Structure formats: C-alpha cells, structure tokens
Amino acid sequence: IGSVEDVQAMLTELGITDPLPAYEAASVTTNPIDIFRSYIAEEMHKITGVSRDIVYPALEWTQQMEKGDLIMAVPRLRIKGDPKALAADWVSKFPENQYILPPEADNQFIKFFFNPNTLARLTIPSILSKATRYGANHSGAGKKALIEFSSVNIAKPFHAGHLRSTIIGAFLSNLYEFCDWNVLKMNYLGDWGKQFGLLAVEYEESGSEEKLNEDPIQHLFELYVTANNKAKAEEEKVKAGEALEGESMNDKARAYFKKMEDGEPKALALWKRFRDLSIIKCEKVYARLNIKFDVYSGESQVSGDTMAKASQIMEDKKISENSEGAKIVDFVKHGYKKLGKAIIQKKDGTTLYLTRDIGAAMERYETYKFDTMIYVVSSQQDLHLQQLFAILKLMGQDFVSKCVHINFGLVAGMKTRSGEVVFLDSILDEVGEAMHEVMKKNEEKYKQVENPDEVADTIGKSAIMIQDMTGKRINNYPFDIKRMTSFEGDTGPYLQYAHARLCSILRKANIPMPLIHTADLTLITEPQAILLLRTLAQFPDVITNTLKTNEPTTIVNYLFKMTQILSSSYEVVKVVGSEEAVARARMALFESARTVLSNAMKLLGLTPVERM
C-alpha cells in the first residue's frame, strides 16, 4: 500500500467505487484512519457548507474508545446556532455508507465509529504489508535533525541526568529516523574546563598508567574524588586560618587548565589520552543500549576562532559588557527579565560552559545546516539553555528558531550497592541481575528460556527504560528496582511478556505467513477483537502526535492501553482450537498487534524478546 491508487484499489474491493476525496493534510497511504477522516470531512463539508480546511482538523482523535474513533466538537465549525441542535440535525443528514456506522450526536459533539469490517480490511493488510514500517510517516523527508544527547562529562561522574538524557535522546533519534528525518546523533562531551586541570594534577601525583588503560572511566573518577577531597580539605584549612604548604590544588588546576587553553602540547597530550580512552569505554556501554553516536563532539572541540568571533559580535552589538575585568551579559538590560546575568569570559581570559555552547551552536549550524537541533538536557539547566538561546537571538543568529530544549526532571535514589555514585554499566548489571531473580521465581517458564542471562539483561534494560519513559518527561521519579522489574503493572517486563506471548501464539498456531496475509478478515467480529483492531489503527496517529509532544509517554501510555485490551481479548478470541478460517483471521489480528508492539518497543529503544 504505497500509493493512493493502491488505497483506491482496496476501497474498490470493498465495493466502494466513489473516489476518495483528496485532502492535503491526509496521509492515506501511511495512516488508515486518514482514509476515514477524508471521507467524513467531505460528507460534513457537504452537509454543513463549512470549508474543507476547517472541517478536516476538527475531526479529532479520542482518548477513550467509548467516545468514538473520531469526534467533532460542533463549535469548531464556527456556525451560528445551538450546537446541540446542529449536532442532531447534521447526524440525521449523514448518508448511509460503508466507512462508518451512523454517527451519534452527544450534546455538542458528534461521535464517529468506524465500520469494523471496513476498518479490518483497510488496517490489517496495511499493518502486515508495511510490517516494521507501520506507524511511520514521511514528515521528515529531506530534513535534517541534529539531536544532542547523553553528553557525559569525562572528568566527573555519570549521574541519573545522563541516564535520562541517553534514554530520551535515543528514543527521539529513533522516532525522527522512523519518520524519514536525516538524524545526526551527537554526544557533546564535557571534556574541557578547570576540572581537567584538577584531574591532570592528581594524575601526575597518584595516577596509574595501568589502571587508566584498564578502566579509564573508573580510574579518572577515583582521581576526581581524591583531587576534590584534597581541594576541599585545603579550603577548610584556609577557612580555619591555617597556612597551606605550597600551591593549592585549585591554583595548580587553574594554571594547568590555562596551559590547555593556550594550547601547550604536553598539557594537551595527557588530556587527549583521557578523552580518547573514555570515548572507547563509552562506546561499549552505549552499545549495550543499542546506541551508536554519529559524532563525539565536546566542549573541547569548539574553536577559539569561533568564540572570538562570537565575542566580537556580542561586543559590537553591545550585548556584552565589561565587569571587573570579566565579560558579562546582563539579560535584564536586553528585555529578558528572568534570565539574570551570565559571565561569558573570565578575568584570566578563559572561556566558560556558556561561551563554549555559543560557539558550538554556531559551528553546528555552519557544518550541518540542520532543520532542527534538539538539546536533550535536564531541566536543571533550563536557565542555561534559555540564556544560550537568548544570546544567539540577540546576536542575530536566526537558526536559533530551529533550536529546541527537550528537558526532563530528576531521578531520586539512583545509586548502586557500591555507593552513591553510579556508572551506567553497573546500573545495567544490577538491574539485569535483579530481573534474573524475578524470572527464576517462575520455574516452569524459566526452564524454557535458552539463554536466561541474556534475556534477563535485555528485560532488565527494558525495565529501566520504561520506568524512565512512563511519566511526562518533566516529572521526577524514584529509581525503584523492585517496581520496575515486576511483571505486574505498567512496566517494561510486562510489555516484554506481552510480546513474548504473541510470539508464542504464532508458534503454537503454526499457520504459514501467506495464509495469515490472505485471511478472510470479515471473520473478525467479537467486540474484544474489534476493540483491539480500533486501537491498532490508532498507532500512526500516535506517532504523529508524539512528533508534536516529543514525549515518550505518548507512546508508552498507548502501549499500556493496547496491551491491556490485548490481554483481555485472549479469553474470547482464541486462535488455537478455532475453525481454520477463523483461526487465520484471528492470527492476522494478533500478528498485527505484535507488529505494532514490536515497532513501538523498538522506537522506545527496547529489544523485543520472543521467549522469556
């Protein structure tokens, strides 16, 4: 079903010979519901005389199935008169047809229910033939999205914020790719700054070549902790009025970082080793989550020339001003009442996080000419990104209108057995082990799993990801291993179980795929089956909506609704043991459900399992 002609041919098979009205907003080849939308809009246009471009978008999707497959609020058509009376009148004028059941007037709303037979015969073949592409649209064709996410710091510990950025960023990358965007995944490493001076100074004192090669992230982290403790102890001493022996850690670190900023080869060589080794280790961990970055950029990669150029523009346009030797931006003076002040150059001439972000953004636009650039960064940095966008705007960098900050709330209580600090690797291990324990409790099933370690690891990752993506991004949530690894409730393991169960039905029924694809779909008649079908038909709309919300929960919520309907249908909609033609039709429905579930899980970054 690649072209409008294909759709028309399917309608002819259903005995519908009138050509489908063409609506620009409709995407009938990728979204079966748009076929119904086009038909209903056209009839409503004829009945009411309201123009097509007002009628079409007034047909909205519903949250609850009882409200119809589509619903129209009469006032949206902007016609004078009592909405309730208009609804009743229009409904009575709606012609008999094969697309929908007679529409229902409900107060000032009109509810439209699709004809289940038509819906089955338009939707199921579409799902089965599009397979891994069902749900996708072409909205990103010819467009480029730069998605910056994870952006870990090399000299500092990984924290929950990085985990969330990684999960949400990978999800957005998958979603945009699914809809034909050309996506560039970028990791903007925190690989520059005074903390590197601290690290280098400590490495020279207590570092180990061997440990660095073995596990750079772990070793750098140890050095980071030691150096910070020393610096803190020194500060305490100074506060207490005691004298320090020699130069303080912080002074040494500052001096070292200055050498880096001045491009001194020896200082840079050590820093570069830290960076290269860390990237190699990071790549391995990301691979566990099926993530591969296209570019490892970072704060260090922003060129001095770009920042000098930016600085010049800010000076010329009087955006920045001098303040005690440093350069600052006073946002209040420029009409940004809530953004306060920010330093963009220190007294010693060195740059800051914000300065580097300004340069980075300019270079990215120069290099990639993106249509959208998404920063997936914790809401703790809302102010930082607002300041960044405001400066770019004041500088006249028009591409700022294409920049988006996708933010998210905090995770409480994410720590591992070994302590407060978390490494992504060990979180994945720990949840995988917990998952394994949960699986062992069902001996019967556990015996049938061929590779329990691997399956536990996969489901464990699903547990973490679904817990992260269940609520709205901005909500905080507690990291709760017990809850996330449960098979009950809205969890990752529950979704995996739903997928594995569908695979098991397919195996047991053992009907060859060609026979499933040619099933007589008029045999799908049970209310539970129809409810499931209607839900599956919504998936392309859910994707369209998710592109607007950029919220993983839009998909996750849909999946929980769908899988609940699915699980309550098994009782009634039996495949094994049913008469052959019926079994084939039902299998087509369940294979469609599996396809939707699998496509959605993959978008979320999960690997659907076939047995568990």
Ligand code: ARG
């Ligand atoms: N590395 C930063 C941190 O861990 C996040 C970077 C966010 N991205 C950006 N372009 N500022 O806090």
